[in-house]
Amino acid sequence: MEPGTLVYDPHTRKVGEYQDRTGPYVMLRPVGGGREWQADPARIREATLDERLSAGVRALNDRSREGLSADPTRPPSPVPGCAGCEELALRRDRARAAFDASAVTDANVLLRQHQRDEHGGESAGRRIFRYVPYTIVQDASAQPEYEAYCVSGEEEDCGASSGPCQAPGEVEEWQRRHTQETRHLRYRRSFADYAVLERQG
Ligand SMILES: [Zn+2]
Ligand SMILES: [Zn+2]
CATH class of the missing domain: 2.30.30 (SH3 type barrels.)
Structure with a gap:
């Protein structure tokens, strides 16, 4: 690691x-x-993206409670796990490496702006980053789908497919049958499900 x-x-x-x-x-x-x-x-x-984001936001909130990042002249730090922050921080790193002071300032302005828009606002010199937590759960109203697709064949795939099945067992049954009939041995299998994000609290 x-x-x-x-x-x-x-x-x-x-x-x-x-x-x-x-x-x-x-x-x-x-x-x-x-x-x-x-x-x-x-x-x-x-850590999952969710965990990284909430840890980063928590750290920023702790820091702003300590008053460390309340100073507007202090360059903003990226929220760990946020792609938007990371991209702007990367742009700033590149500008620093090229000794391009005005590009560094631009990146800082953009990063502050992004953090105001995406992570909440600044109030009374204290920055609180509002982070709305979501839980990702499988959508129980839609059945997961299992499917196998035969990729045996010299020049091109055989292409036979089990079609969407409700259980992995059905797919395996279809594979055995197809192999019995054709001696084909290689399959691509896929699993699909639906997920919904639920707002916490
Ligand atoms: Zn961000
Ligand atoms: Zn086949």
Whole structure:
């Protein structure tokens, strides 16, 4: 795992930046800085986009509560996990590398603007980033679909398909039957389901 990767530790139920290994543990650092903690390498996993976003927003809120980012001359920092922030931060890095001061300023202006629009506003010198949490759940009103497609054949795929099935067993049954009939052995299988985002709270 690369240092700096954001991971989720189920033991503390926190997202941290992976630092490195020390003996049987891995060291994680809170997003936005702070005291490192030890975690079990077998239990941590890469943080989801949702977790990265909320950890980043939380870190920014903590920082603004401490008054550190209330200073308008301080360059804005990207919210970890936000593609918009990352793109603008990258543009700023490139401008810095090219010693292009006015391009750095432009990137900062755009980043501030983006953060005002996307992550809430600035009020009374304190920035609170409103982040609306959503949970992604499978849509129970639509059946998941399983399908197999025969890709056997020399020049081109055979192309026979099981059609959408309601269960993986049906697909396997179709594959066995098709193989019995044709001796075809290779299939592409797909699974599709519907997901909905539900607003929390
Ligand atoms: Zn952003
Ligand atoms: Zn076939």
